[in-house]
Amino acid sequence: MQFIDLAAQYQHLKQRIDKRIQTVLDHGNYIMGPEVEELEQKLAEYVGAKHCISCANGTDALQLAMMVLDIKPGDAVFCPTFTFFATAEVIAYAGATPVFVDSDARTFNICPQDLERRIQQVIAEGKLVPRAIVAVDLFGLPANYPELEKIAAKYQLKLIEDAAQGFGGEIEGKRAGSFGDIATTSFFPAKPLGCYGDGGAIFTNNDEYAALFRSYRVHGKGKDKYDNVRIGLNSRLDTIQAAILLEKLAEFPTELIARNKLAEYYTEQLSDSYTKPLVPESYLSSWAQYTIVSSNRDADMAKCKEKGIPTMVYYGTCMHQQTAFSGLSYTDNDFPVASRLAKQVFSLPMHPYMTEQTAELIAGLVNQSSQVVG
Incomplete structure (x- = not known):
């Protein structure tokens, strides 16, 4: 996968x-x-x-x-x-x-x-x-x-x-x-x-x-x-x-439709134990990543890995936490939302060529991971 x-x-x-x-x-x-x-x-x-x-x-x-x-x-x-x-x-x-x-808690x-x-x-x-x-x-x-x-x-x-x-x-x-x-x-x-x-x-x-x-x-x-x-x-x-x-640009509009269909499926099927991404009214996302929030991220990702589902973290280190910017003297308290998101977000497979069967498999296994951890 x-x-x-x-x-x-x-x-x-x-x-x-x-x-x-x-x-x-x-x-x-x-x-x-x-x-x-x-x-x-x-x-x-x-x-x-x-x-x-x-x-x-x-x-x-x-x-x-x-x-x-x-x-x-x-x-x-x-x-x-x-x-x-x-x-x-x-x-x-x-x-x-x-x-x-700092970040907006729902749109990131x-x-x-x-x-x-x-x-x-x-x-x-x-x-x-x-x-x-x-x-x-x-x-x-x-x-x-x-x-x-x-x-x-x-x-x-x-x-x-x-x-x-x-x-x-x-x-x-x-x-x-x-x-x-x-x-x-x-x-x-x-x-x-x-x-x-x-x-x-x-x-x-x-x-x-x-x-x-x-x-x-x-x-x-x-x-x-x-x-x-x-x-x-x-x-x-x-x-x-x-x-x-x-x-790729010629094909892009068709791929964009497929990305949004996959995102809609994830949103419908994934457990409410995860905070799922919000797309405000009148907005359209191109779904570079489908990113969810979990209070048990490390455990959830480990369970996904056991089941053969690749996941990624974007981004585990905020800018204010980077060594290169340590001289600016920020703390996590200055950015409570972003600091929390950096510890809790992870992204699921997302591309326009995923089959319905694969999407169904991913959603089901990710939900099982949540139940095992929870």
């Missing part, structure tokens, strides 16, 4: 993907070839953004956002503590200070109320300049952008959507990748839309930002790559990865 069955997806798309790769091998434009531009156009159209700029990976997408917004030492950038390390890493790499925010995403409280604290202290918010679409569910956009406007902050896990999610029909001033995503293989290596992309409606992104991703180029007008990165999406993503 696979946690994410990439092999099954490849077998389904094999002829189309192989043909795309062969086309790249035939024309030989391996870096920034025609498939890259084609993919950027189709991604922008899918998301509903004016510009899509591809790059080497999701972390670079976030780092490029820091560069375009000129985030620097003395700045405060607010982000969730319950997230993957890259979200906060790029803030620190820019020399700015990450200010961590950044809590707007705690966010505003921490913005007010930073303003009152007067040591840092509030500059931006990075919100994460955790496990596939878009963050609460209607509230986050109000807060960003109120305090004149830039809002960045980290849609690495949320690609395909929606709020009232508006797709992940289209919220805030800048959105980023990752094409890491395990993501809802993933390639066969590293890859990432940035979305924006701002023409000036888009031009800067295109320059920064190729060594800060001007009229060409040998005319360098600023200090940038080497962060380009390989043409072969773009070719693979074109076929």
Whole structure:
């Protein structure tokens, strides 16, 4: 049994993907070839953004956002503590200070109320300049952008959507990748839309930002790559990865339906002894992971392993608990919800090629595990 069955997806798309790769091998434009531009156009159209700029990976997408917004030492950038390390890493790499925010207990995403409280604290202290918010679409569910956009406007902050896990999610029909001033995503293989290596992309409606992104991703180029007008990165999406993503994007709407059907089945069948993920009204999740909360996580996961069910923990260590950020002097008491979630969440197998029989087997065995532990 696979946690994410990439092999099954490849077998389904094999002829189309192989043909795309062969086309790249035939024309030989391996870096920034025609498939890259084609993919950027189709991604922008899918998301509903004016510009899509591809790059080497999701972390670079976030780092490029820091560069375009000129985030620097003395700045405060607010982000969730319950997230993957890259979200906060790029803030620190820019020399700015990450200010961590607690989670919403039911959606697992950044809590707007705690966010505003921490913005007010930073303003009152007067040591840092509030500059931006990075919100994460955790496990596939878009963050609460209607509230986050109000807060960003109120305090004149830039809002960045980290849609690495949320690609395909929606709020009232508006797709992940289209919220805030800048959105980023990752094409890491395990993501809802993933390639066969590293890859990432940035979305924006701002023409000036888009031009800067295109320059920064190729060594800060001007009229060409040998005319360098600023200090940038080497962060380009390989043409072969773009070719693979074109076929995966074409299939993505169908896969999204299958992901949601599987999530609905899990929610219906799993024991109420688990806290199951909430999708608020008018929201759609892309279900990067199906994550449940258990007060007996370690024992539950051990029982699942005995029964051959792979499970994973995303994320067992919050940002405020990371050694790299120990100098910020946070404690678990500062983030009671996120600290609890880090000890209690675990994720079940989730992919669009799972059979009904396998889903039924997983739900039944996970329920048995809960009964044995409970």
